[in-house]
Amino acid sequence: MIRVEALSKNFGEVEAVIDVSFSADDGKVTALLGPNGAGKSTTLRMLSTVIKPSSGNAYIDGFDVRQETMAVCSRIGVLPHATGLYDRLSARENIRYFGELHGMERDPLEARIDSLVEMLDMSEFSDRRVGGFSQGQRIKVALARAIVHDPKNVLLDEPTNGLDVMATRALREIIHGFKNEGRCVLFSSHVMQEVTNLCDDVIIIGQGRLQFQGTLDRLKTDTGQEDLEEAFIRVIGAQD
Amino acid sequence: MRGFMVVLRKECTDNIRDRRTIISSFSLALLGPALFVGLMAFVLNTALGSSTDSVALTVVGSDNAPQLVAFLEQQNTEINREELEDPKQAVIDGSHDLILVIPETYAARFSKGQINSLPLIYDSSSIGKARRNYNQVRDMIRRFAQGIGFLRLQLRGVDPSITAPVLVHEVDTASPAARALTILATLPYLLVLVIFMGGFYLAIDTTAGEREHGSLEPLLSQPTSRVQLVLGKITATSIFGAMSLILFLGSLAVAVPFVPLQKIGMSLEIGLGASLGIFLVALPLIFFAASLLTVVASFAKSYKEAQTYLTIVILVPTLPLIIAQLMGVEASPLLMLVPSLSQSTLISDLIIGEPVEWLHLIISAATTGTLGAGLAWLAISLYRRESILI
Numbered sequence: 350m351i352r353v354e355a356l357s358k359n360f361g362e363v364e365a366v367i368d369v370s371f372s373a374d375d376g377k378v379t380a381l382l383g384p385n386g387a388g389k390s391t392t393l394r395m396l397s398t399v400i401k402p403s404s405g406n407a408y409i410d411g412f413d414v415r416q417e418t419m420a421v422c423s424r425i426g427v428l429p430h431a432t433g434l435y436d437r438l439s440a441r442e443n444i445r446y447f448g449e450l451h452g453m454e455r456d457p458l459e460a461r462i463d464s465l466v467e468m469l470d471m472s473e474f475s476d477r478r479v480g481g482f483s484q485g486q487r488i489k490v491a492l493a494r495a496i497v498h499d500p501k502n503v504l505l506d507e508p509t510n511g512l513d514v515m516a517t518r519a520l521r522e523i524i525h526g527f528k529n530e531g532r533c534v535l536f537s538s539h540v541m542q543e544v545t546n547l548c549d550d551v552i553i554i555g556q557g558r559l560q561f562q563g564t565l566d567r568l569k570t571d572t573g574q575e576d577l578e579e580a581f582i583r584v585i586g587a588q589d
Numbered sequence: 590m591r592g593f594m595v596v597l598r599k600e601c602t603d604n605i606r607d608r609r610t611i612i613s614s615f616s617l618a619l620l621g622p623a624l625f626v627g628l629m630a631f632v633l634n635t636a637l638g639s640s641t642d643s644v645a646l647t648v649v650g651s652d653n654a655p656q657l658v659a660f661l662e663q664q665n666t667e668i669n670r671e672e673l674e675d676p677k678q679a680v681i682d683g684s685h686d687l688i689l690v691i692p693e694t695y696a697a698r699f700s701k702g703q704i705n706s707l708p709l710i711y712d713s714s715s716i717g718k719a720r721r722n723y724n725q726v727r728d729m730i731r732r733f734a735q736g737i738g739f740l741r742l743q744l745r746g747v748d749p750s751i752t753a754p755v756l757v758h759e760v761d762t763a764s765p766a767a768r769a770l771t772i773l774a775t776l777p778y779l780l781v782l783v784i785f786m787g788g789f790y791l792a793i794d795t796t797a798g799e800r801e802h803g804s805l806e807p808l809l810s811q812p813t814s815r816v817q818l819v820l821g822k823i824t825a826t827s828i829f830g831a832m833s834l835i836l837f838l839g840s841l842a843v844a845v846p847f848v849p850l851q852k853i854g855m856s857l858e859i860g861l862g863a864s865l866g867i868f869l870v871a872l873p874l875i876f877f878a879a880s881l882l883t884v885v886a887s888f889a890k891s892y893k894e895a896q897t898y899l900t901i902v903i904l905v906p907t908l909p910l911i912i913a914q915l916m917g918v919e920a921s922p923l924l925m926l927v928p929s930l931s932q933s934t935l936i937s938d939l940i941i942g943e944p945v946e947w948l949h950l951i952i953s954a955a956t957t958g959t960l961g962a963g964l965a966w967l968a969i970s971l972y973r974r975e976s977i978l979i
Contacts, residue, residue, distance in 0.1 A: 433806060450596075
C-alpha cells in the first residue's frame with residue numbers, strides 16, 4: 350500500500366515534482382505514466398527513500414519515507430532505471446548480496462534464491478557472472494534481487510526499457526504474478542500500450558503535476574477517447 | 590555489524606575478481622623491492638666499488654718501463670699488455686676503459702733524470718668504474734714517481750721532506766654506509782606509496798564505480814545504515830592496502846639479502862620482528878589512506894574522474910616525505926602529528942634498527958587514526974546526502 354500526499358521536489362530552481370498525491374493498493378498493478386522528464390523517476394526515488402521530498406510526504410504501508418527509512422526500505426523492492434548489477438558477481442551472488450543486506454538468514458535466503466531462479470526461469474545462467482548478460486537476463490536478475498526479501502510493495506522504473514518482445518511478455522507475466530501474490534506494484538512507463546493488458550489503475554504525471562488517477566475505463570470515459578494513446582495525449586496536452 | 594560484514598565481504602570478493610584492481614594494487618608491492626634492491630646493488634657496486642677489487646689497466650709499451658709496470662702489478666692491478674695503433678680511439682670506441690701509454694723514449698729520459706709524461710686515457714663521462722679506476726692508477730703512478738724522486742734526493746744527500754713543506758691529509762666523513770643510507774631512506778617513501786596504491790582502485794570501484802554502473806541507487810535503498818555501508822567499503826579498501834603492504838614486506842625480505850651490503854661492512858636485515866613492527870606502525874596510516882581515498886573518490890561521478898583526483902591525492906602524502914628527506918628532519922613529537930611523515934620517520938628508524946620512542950608511536954597512531962576517523966565520518970555524511978546520487 351503506497352500513499353502519496355502533496356509530494357513536491359525541486360532541485361534548485363527546477364521543480365521536478367509539484368504537489369502530487371495518489372495511492373496504489375495491494376493486489377493491484379498501478380502504472381505511473383508520463384512523458385520523459387515528467388517526474389516519474391523522481392517520484393519513485395522519493396518513495397524508495399534515496400532522495401528526500403522538498404515538501405509533502407509519502408507512506409509505504411503506513412511508514413513515513415522521510416523519517417522511517419529503514420522500515421520503508423524493508424517493505425519495498427526497487428528496480429531502478431539502470432539495473433545496477435555487479436558485473437563480476439554471478440546472478441546468484443548479486444541476489445544474495447541484497448538478501449544479506451536485508452538481514453536474511455542463510456538457509457531461508459538460499460531457499461528463496463532457488464525459488465526466484467525457478468520462478469524467473471534463470472537456471473541456465475544463474476551461476477554465470479552478470480558481465481555478459483543480455484538486457485532481458487539483467488532485468489530478471491535485478492527483479493529477483495529487488496524482491497529477494499519478499500517485499501509487499503514493488504517499484505519498477507521503466508522495466509521494459511530495452512527489452513525485446515519475448516522478454517517484455519515474460520516481464521508482464523512476472524508482474525501479473527506479483528499482483529496475484531497480493532503485492533502492490535507501481536511501475537513507471539512512457540509507453541501507453543504497455544499498460545493496457547497489465548494495470549488496474551493509471552496515474553498520469555505531466556510536467557511534475559498529477560494529471561489523472563483512476564482506472565483505464567475511467568480514463569476513456571473522462572477523455573471521451575476509445576484509443577488509450579489518444580486519451581493519454583489528451584490528458585497530458587490539457588496541461589500545455 | 591551484519592550489514593558491515595556483508596558489504597565488506599562483497600567488496601573484497603568483487604574486487605579480487607578484477608584483474609585491473611589486482612594489477613594496480615599489488616604490482617608496486619611485488620616489484621618495488623626488486624627495483625630498490627637493484628638500485629642499491631648498482632650504487633654499491635659501481636659508485637662505491639670495493640677496495641679489494643683489482644683495477645684493470647691496459648698498458649701500451651709495457652716493455653719500455655718494466656719497473657713501473659712491476660710496481661703497478663704489486664698494487665693489485667691487472668695489467669693487460671697490448672700494442673695498440675691508436676689507444677685514444679680504443680677508449681672512444683669503448684673496447685678499452687683505461688689505457689696507459691709508455692713511450693719508447695721512457696727509459697732514456699728516465700736514466701737522464703728528465704720528466705716523463707705518460708698519457709692515461711679514459712672517458713670520464715662513462716657510467717661505471719672508469720673514473721674510480723683512473724683515480725687509483727693515477728695515484729699509484731704518483732706514488733711510484735714520488736718514491737723514485739725521494740730516492741734520488743737521498744742519494745744526493747738531501748732530505749726528501751724539503752720538497753713537501755705542506756701536506757693535505759684527507760678526512761672524509763661520508764662513509765660508504767652513510768651513502769647507502771640515503772638510498773635506504775627512500776624505502777619508507779616507497780612503503781607509503783605501496784599502501785596508497787593498494788587501496789587506490791578499490792576506493793574508486795566502491796564509490797565512483799558504483800555511481801557509474803548505477804548500482805549505488807539500489808544499494809542505498811537497502812535497509813542498511815550508511816555508517817555500516819561506508820565503513821564496510823573503507824575497511825575493504827584498508828584490507829587491500831594492508832595486503833599490499835604485507836606483500837611488499839614479504840617481497841622486501843626476499844630481495845634484501847641480494848644487496849651487497851657486507852661490502853661496506855653493513856648489515857640490513859628486515860626480519861619478521863621488524864616487518865611486524867613496520868606493519869603495526871603503518872596500520873593507522875592504512876586506515877587513513879583508505880578513508881582519504883574513499884572521500885575523494887566519492888566526489889567523482891565516474892571511474893576516470895576518480896582516477897584523476899586520486900592520482901593527485903597520492904602525491905599529497907608523499908610530498909612531505911621528499912621535503913623531509915631534503916631537509917633531514919629528525920623524529921620529534923611535533924612531526925608525529927603529520928600522517929605519512931610520522932610513519933615514514935618511525936619506519937626508517939625501525940629499518941636501520943634505531944630505538945623508537947613510545948611517545949612518538951602513540952602520538953603518531955593517535956593523530957593519524959583520529960584524522961582517518963574524521964575522514965571516514967566525512968564519507969558517511971556524504972552518503973547521507975541525496976546529492977551522492979544526482
